[in-house]
Amino acid sequence: MEHRPPVISLTATQEPPVYGQGMQSRSPASRTGRPRSATADAAILAATRQALVDLGWSKLTLGDVATRAGVAKTTLYRRWAGKNELVVDAVAELFDELELPDSGSLAADIEGVVLQFAAILARPEAKSGLMAVVAEATHDDALRERIRASVVDRQKRLVLEGRCRAQERGELPPEPDSESASRTADLIFDMVAGAVVHRTLVSAEPADEEWVRSFTRVLLQGLGT
Amino acid sequence: MEHRPPVISLTATQEPPVYGQGMQSRSPASRTGRPRSATADAAILAATRQALVDLGWSKLTLGDVATRAGVAKTTLYRRWAGKNELVVDAVAELFDELELPDSGSLAADIEGVVLQFAAILARPEAKSGLMAVVAEATHDDALRERIRASVVDRQKRLVLEGRCRAQERGELPPEPDSESASRTADLIFDMVAGAVVHRTLVSAEPADEEWVRSFTRVLLQGLGT
DNA sequence: GTGCTTTCGCTACGAGACGTAGCGTAACGC
DNA sequence: GCGTTACGCTACGTCTCGTAGCGAAAGCAC
Helix, strand or coil, X not given: CCCCCCCCCCCCCCCCCCCCCCHHHCCCCCCCCCCCCHHHHHHHHHHHHHHHHHHCCXXXXXXXXXXXXXXXXXXXXHHCCXXXXXXXXXXXXXHHHCCCCCCCCHHHXXXXXXXXXXHHHHCHHHHHHHHHHHHHHCCCHHHHHHHHHHHHHHHHHHHHHHHHHHHHHCCCCXXXXXXXXXXXXXXXXXXHHXXXXXXXXXXXXXXXXXXXXXXHHHHHHHCCC | CCCCCCCCCCCCCCCCCCCCCCHHHCCCCCCCCCCCCHHHHHHHHHHHHHHHHHHCCCCCCHHHHHHHHCCCHHHHHHHCCCHHHHHHHXXXXXXXXXXXXXXXXXXXXXXHHHHHHHHHHCCHHHHHHHHHHHHHXXXXXXXXXXXXXXXXXXXXXXXXXXXXXXXXXXXXXXXXXXXXXXXXHHHHHHHHHHHHHHHHHHCCCCCXXXXXXXXXXXXHHHCCC
C-alpha cells in the first residue's frame, strides 16, 4: 500500500488521474475514451462511510468496500492509492454541509457552528475515520496535506468569516496587525475544534446545547468581549 | 484479533493473567510456576514505542515488535489480546511523568502542565499511537475504558488538583455545588487537552511557550479570574 | 536434591487481505 | 466506425494474523 509504482503514462500526457478525486481538480480536458462513472465515485464513498460505521477503521477492507459499492476492487484501486486516501475523501464529504449561520450575535454564531460541528462528529463514521487518518498523517506528509486541504481549511474558513463579521458588528476588537490576527485565529480554531473533538471522542460525552453554551461563554469571555 | 477464545483454565483457578498488565493488578498471590519476565514486559513496550516511531500505527505488526523486543511472538500474544491493548499500554507509560508543578500562581501552574503535556504529545510515538487507539475505541467499549483508566484519568487528576489548589489560594471562586463543579472540570479538561492535541496533531504546529501563554491567558480570563 | 507448575522460544500452519496483471467488454469523443 | 479509456472479472504471489504443539528453562514446595 506504500510504494506507488511508476504509473507511467504511455503517451506523454500530464498526470494520470490516479489518486485524484477532489472533484474536477484534474486536467481540465480529459477528453477521449470512456469517462469515469461519477455514480461509482459516490457509491464508493458512501460504502466507505457505511463500512466505517459497521467495522471501524482497522477492520475495513477495500475488498469489502468494493463489494458494498457494487464495483470491482480494481476500479477502486484505479482511483485511490489506498485506505488512507479513500477514507479522507469519504469523511471530507461530511463537512460539506458546514455553514456559518447569521444569527445576529457572535455568541449565537459560535454556538451554531459548534453545534453543527458536534453533530457531524457525533456520527460514528466521522469519529473512527477522522481520528484514524489523523493518526496516519503523523508520518505521512502528503496525507496530512490532503486532510488540511479537504477538511481542516473548510472548518477554518468559518472561524475567519465569523471573526470578520463580529468585528464589523463591533463585538470583537480589530487586530493590530495581520501577524497577530493570524495567530489569534489559529488559537481560536484549535480551541474550538479541539474541545469539541476531545469532548466527543476522548471523553465520549455528547457536545449538547448545554455544553456548547458553557464552552462559548468561557471562550468569548476569554477573548475579551 | 477479535474473538477471545475460551481461555479455559483447566483447574478452576480464577482469572488466567491473559490481557493483564497494569502492574501487580492481577491475582495477589500468583504463587507457583515460572514467573513472567518483567524485563520482557519492559522490552516489549519499549519496542512497541520504537516501532510506532519507525512504522506508524498501520504498518506496525506484532511479529515485528516481538523481534525488536527479542522475544517470541507467542510470548507477546500470551500477555496482550491484540495491537490495540498493547499500544495503549505502551503509550500510557509516556504519561507517567506528568506532574503538577507548584509554581505559586494558577497561570504558571497551568502553563507548566500544558507544556509537559505538549512535550509528550510532540513525540511521534505518542502522536500516532494515541490517536489510533482513540479511533479504535469509537467502536470498542472495553478499549475506551482501558484508555480512560490508564491515560485520561491520569491527566484529569491534574486538573482537579490544580483547581483545588487555586481555590485555596483564592484565585478561583469555590463552586456552588458538586454537580456544577464536576461539569466545569470536565469542560476545562476538554478545552485544555483538546486544544493541545488539536494544535499538535491536526494543525501540526508546536505548542511552544508563546502559544501556551496565549492559550492560558484566554482560558483564565474565560473562567472569570 | 526431586517433583510440580508455569513460562519461554521455536516451528509450522490455515485463513484472510493486500495489491497487481491480464483479459474481454462497455461507453464515450471524433 | 475507430481509437481510447474505464469497467468487471479472475487469478495470483505475498504478507500478516493468531493459534497449536513441542521441548527446554525457571521458579516454588517438599
